[in-house]
Amino acid sequence: MGAGEFGNRERAVKRVAAEPETEGETTLSSEATTENKTLLGADELIINMGPQHPSTHGVLRVKLKLDGERVIGSECIIGYLHRGVEKIGENRTYQQFAPYVDRMDYVAAVSNGLGYCEAIEKLLVVEAPPRARVIRTILTELQRIASHLLWLGTHALDIGALTPLFYCMREREEILKIFEKYCGARLTTHAFRIGGLQYEAYDTLEKDVERFCKDFESRVAEYETLLTQNRIWIGRTKGVGILTAEDAIAFGVTGPVLRASGVKWDLRKAAPYAAYDQYKFEIPVGTTGDTYDRYLVRMEEMRQSRLICLQAIENIPAGPILAKVGKVLKPPPGEVYHAIEAPKGELGYYVVSDGTVQPYRVRIRPPSFINLQAFDRMVRGHLVADVVAIIGTIDIVLGEVDR
Amino acid sequence: MQAVIQATMEFLKLYWAPLLCGLVIVAVLPLVVGYIVLVERKLMADMQARLGPMRVGPHGLLQPIADAVKLLIKEDIIPDNADKLVFWLAPVLSVGAALLSIAGLAIGPAFQIAKDINIGILFVVGVSAMGIFGIVLGGWASNSHYSLMGSLRSSAQLVSYETAAGMALVSGLLLTGTLNIKAIVEAQSKEGIWFVMLAPVAFFIYLVASIAETNRAPFDLPEAESELVAGYMTEFSGFRWSLYFLAEYTNMIVVSSVATTLFLGGWLRPFADVHLFNFLDYVPPLLMIGVAGYCLSRTPKQPSGVQQIFMLAVASLCFVVALVLVAPVVLPIAKPFYAGIHGGFWFIFKVSAYIYFFMWLRFTIPRYRFDQLMRLGWQFLIPLSIVNVLVVGVALIVSSYFNLHGWAMLLVTTPAAIIALVVALMILAAGQESQAGKENAAASDFYAG
Numbered sequence: 001m002g003a004g005e006f007g008n009r010e011r012a013v014k015r016v017a018a019e020p021e022t023e024g025e026t027t028l029s030s031e032a033t034t035e036n037k038t039l040l041g042a043d044e045l046i047i048n049m050g051p052q053h054p055s056t057h058g059v060l061r062v063k064l065k066l067d068g069e070r071v072i073g074s075e076c077i078i079g080y081l082h083r084g085v086e087k088i089g090e091n092r093t094y095q096q097f098a099p100y101v102d103r104m105d106y107v108a109a110v111s112n113g114l115g116y117c118e119a120i121e122k123l124l125v126v127e128a129p130p131r132a133r134v135i136r137t138i139l140t141e142l143q144r145i146a147s148h149l150l151w152l153g154t155h156a157l158d159i160g161a162l163t164p165l166f167y168c169m170r171e172r173e174e175i176l177k178i179f180e181k182y183c184g185a186r187l188t189t190h191a192f193r194i195g196g197l198q199y200e201a202y203d204t205l206e207k208d209v210e211r212f213c214k215d216f217e218s219r220v221a222e223y224e225t226l227l228t229q230n231r232i233w234i235g236r237t238k239g240v241g242i243l244t245a246e247d248a249i250a251f252g253v254t255g256p257v258l259r260a261s262g263v264k265w266d267l268r269k270a271a272p273y274a275a276y277d278q279y280k281f282e283i284p285v286g287t288t289g290d291t292y293d294r295y296l297v298r299m300e301e302m303r304q305s306r307l308i309c310l311q312a313i314e315n316i317p318a319g320p321i322l323a324k325v326g327k328v329l330k331p332p333p334g335e336v337y338h339a340i341e342a343p344k345g346e347l348g349y350y351v352v353s354d355g356t357v358q359p360y361r362v363r364i365r366p367p368s369f370i371n372l373q374a375f376d377r378m379v380r381g382h383l384v385a386d387v388v389a390i391i392g393t394i395d396i397v398l399g400e401v402d403r
Numbered sequence: 404m405q406a407v408i409q410a411t412m413e414f415l416k417l418y419w420a421p422l423l424c425g426l427v428i429v430a431v432l433p434l435v436v437g438y439i440v441l442v443e444r445k446l447m448a449d450m451q452a453r454l455g456p457m458r459v460g461p462h463g464l465l466q467p468i469a470d471a472v473k474l475l476i477k478e479d480i481i482p483d484n485a486d487k488l489v490f491w492l493a494p495v496l497s498v499g500a501a502l503l504s505i506a507g508l509a510i511g512p513a514f515q516i517a518k519d520i521n522i523g524i525l526f527v528v529g530v531s532a533m534g535i536f537g538i539v540l541g542g543w544a545s546n547s548h549y550s551l552m553g554s555l556r557s558s559a560q561l562v563s564y565e566t567a568a569g570m571a572l573v574s575g576l577l578l579t580g581t582l583n584i585k586a587i588v589e590a591q592s593k594e595g596i597w598f599v600m601l602a603p604v605a606f607f608i609y610l611v612a613s614i615a616e617t618n619r620a621p622f623d624l625p626e627a628e629s630e631l632v633a634g635y636m637t638e639f640s641g642f643r644w645s646l647y648f649l650a651e652y653t654n655m656i657v658v659s660s661v662a663t664t665l666f667l668g669g670w671l672r673p674f675a676d677v678h679l680f681n682f683l684d685y686v687p688p689l690l691m692i693g694v695a696g697y698c699l700s701r702t703p704k705q706p707s708g709v710q711q712i713f714m715l716a717v718a719s720l721c722f723v724v725a726l727v728l729v730a731p732v733v734l735p736i737a738k739p740f741y742a743g744i745h746g747g748f749w750f751i752f753k754v755s756a757y758i759y760f761f762m763w764l765r766f767t768i769p770r771y772r773f774d775q776l777m778r779l780g781w782q783f784l785i786p787l788s789i790v791n792v793l794v795v796g797v798a799l800i801v802s803s804y805f806n807l808h809g810w811a812m813l814l815v816t817t818p819a820a821i822i823a824l825v826v827a828l829m830i831l832a833a834g835q836e837s838q839a840g841k842e843n844a845a846a847s848d849f850y851a852g
Binding site: 045047048069156159160161162163165166167170226227230232233235236383384385386 | 447450451452453548549552620621623624765766767768769770771772773774775
């Protein structure tokens with residue numbers, strides 16, 4: 001897979017249309033056994049998971065080659081949610097494009113917006129005022145918690161635990177309410193503006209965040225009582241989908257998936273942005289890089305995000321919320337790459353300016369898309385039941401994979 | 404022609420009561436199952452901090468009926484490549500086996516369709532296991548990968564766990580020496596102690612195995628939603644699908660009833676022969692009055708007049724049931740009906756508690772993986788159940804040697820249970836040791852089970 005994926009896919013579609021019997025591409029090769037009418041007689045089974053499947057988290061399509069229930073090959077087919085976000089960027093002004101990025105990782109819109117705004121600020125060589133940066137940090141960390149909560153709920157649901165989903169949704173709702181109070185939107189927030197914030201923080205923002213943080217500690221403990229020590233949960237996640245540190249780096253995997261493999265790499269520490277350099281927090285890392293480690297890493301990250309929020313609301317500096325940027329943005333010709341630590345990994349924006357009001361090129365490095373490349377490595381040799389656990393543990397959002 | 408009519412009349416004369424009961428079961432059971440589903444959804448909602456069905460009828464009380472109507476009028480889809488005859492037959496087989504096995508059960512001393520068959524328990528277990536044909540055939544006939552895998556999983560699972568469950572039943576049956584359901588309950592009444600006390604390990608094994616047999620979480624792999632979409636039911640829709648659903652829930656009732664009969668004292672009240680506990684006779688009517696009171700208190704809060712009337716009707720129905728329950732206790736005339744009415748209540752109460760436990764598990768814990776499930780069945784439950792049969796047998800010989808009865812039998816059966824538990828721990832430890840090295844290599848051939 002990769003950038004050439006779409007080209008291959010097109011050809012594949014044509015081939016299938018002409019000759020429906022020959023499915024399968026590079027990874028699955030031509031030894032497809034689908035034409036075998038008696039399923040019981042087939043040695044290998046090609047099973048098509050998705051794009052409509054309860055646990056492929058949207059419209060991911062996975063072709064699995066099975067021997068019994070054991071996975072001997074897999075191929076992810078993506079693009080069902082492709083909207084051409086990058087191309088749209090070239091035809092909108094810098095401000096107009098900002099709401100579009102919210103629609104990529106639609107469960108972490110605030111983080112997407114932060115990355116884009118900061119990238120353009122870098123291009124304009126302006127800096128957001130301190131007050132704006134602190135509020136950005138608070139909202140982004142809340143968004144990280146919300147994103148991880150959604151991951152936890154759906155991941156647990158995939159493995160068969162029904163109840164955590166609703167507990168997670170309960171807490172996520174609190175966060176979304178804070179967003180709603182702040183900017184009027186719950187999911188695709190478009191919370192920030194290039195150069196700072198559009199809205200002043202509402203009066204009880206600190207109080208709301210503090211109340212949420214206070215409750216949240218016991219709530220995380222509640223999820224852990226349901227899962228962390230549960231024998232079945234451990235059995236289903238330990239040793240499943242192991243990704244070694246070397247493999248993780250080779251695949252370019254980032255975010256909690258990388259950290260669970262034991263690599264201590266977090267852009268909030270490595271290349272601080274917003275106001276992260278002012279706060280104390282730990283970066284949790286795993287040891288073996290299996291699904292259980294990724295689970296633990298994300299649980300700990302939620303706690304750390306909570307701590308960051310608590311530190312940030314203690315001291316929100318006064319002052320303006322928007323730097324002096326003009327009504328019409330015309331960055332000087334040049335290019336910039338700015339990456340932030342989104343909930344799912346390194347979210348990078350590479351923006352090229354030709355001095356006009358529209359970007360010449362916007363290239364987005366979506367963490368989900370790149371993390372998904374490690375899927376085949378993680379899934380081989382496991383059982384069908386583990387496939388859904390592994391899809392869940394990568395924490396993909398198809399809006400971001402396909403853009 | 405005359406002869407045929409005469410023979411039919413003769414047949415009806417002899418068997419009108421069981422036939423009527425059979426009709427009632429076929430007519431009422433879907434409704435009961437519908438309400439079990441409603442209760443399950445309500446309980447799940449309660450545990451998950453939400454409300455559950457609230458729209459159709461007050462507190463969603465008419466939801467099962469709405470669901471049934473929806474399923475009945477849905478388009479009937481048979482996939483193109485499906486084996487049409489088998490596809491048609493499979494759900495019927497499943498639900499037929501499940502309903503048939505109900506016939507052998509005794510819901511209270513007064514209500515049993517197939518009265519006093521001497522192989523009672525064996526009949527129930529055997530017939531309900533036949534439902535697996537419906538699942539395998541349905542999965543095969545759908546001509547879909549997901550369905551096939553679901554049905555293969557289901558059959559492998561049922562075969563594995565049926566063994567353990569059967570062995571657990573044998574341990575229980577050793578205590579009575581009979582398969583007749585009435586005789587089993589009477590034996591518990593005579594001993595004055597439920598067999599769950601005498602054979603706790605057998606009860607535990609049966610509990611686990613019965614969850615697996617009915618494909619309930621955490622062993623619901625055949626229909627594991629997140630993996631196999633809906634397992635063997637994937638291609639089924641509308642009424643066919645609801646037949647499978649009916650079969651699944653009926654099977655739950657069946658296994659709960661078997662466990663109740665054999666281990667939980669059937670229709671006996673707790674401490675049935677101790678006069679000190681006679682006040683327990685007032686628990687059923689008080690319970691119903693409590694429910695009636697709750698409905699009454701909710702009545703003014705209903706949004707529309709129709710719903711208020713409905714709620715009142717439910718309350719008065721509960722009140723009538725309470726009156727029926729209290730009559731045999733206080734009125735001398737109604738005394739003869741005591742066993743039938745209260746027996747029925749306690750039986751249903753225990754079955755409900757057992758089913759509640761099933762549901763509770765489903766909401767709480769994640770799902771096993773297939774190799775783990777097979778390992779649990781073959782490497783833990785089956786050895787343990789075999790050991791348990793042995794241990795219980797020895798305990799019985801010892802207690803008959805010392806001529807122990809009733810509660811005194813605990814003197815020997817408790818050490819026996821402890822021995823069985825120690826063996827269980829040893830099996831677990833051995834299993835973990837042997838598994839440590841070959842974590843992922845073991846599972847390749849688990850359909851062979």
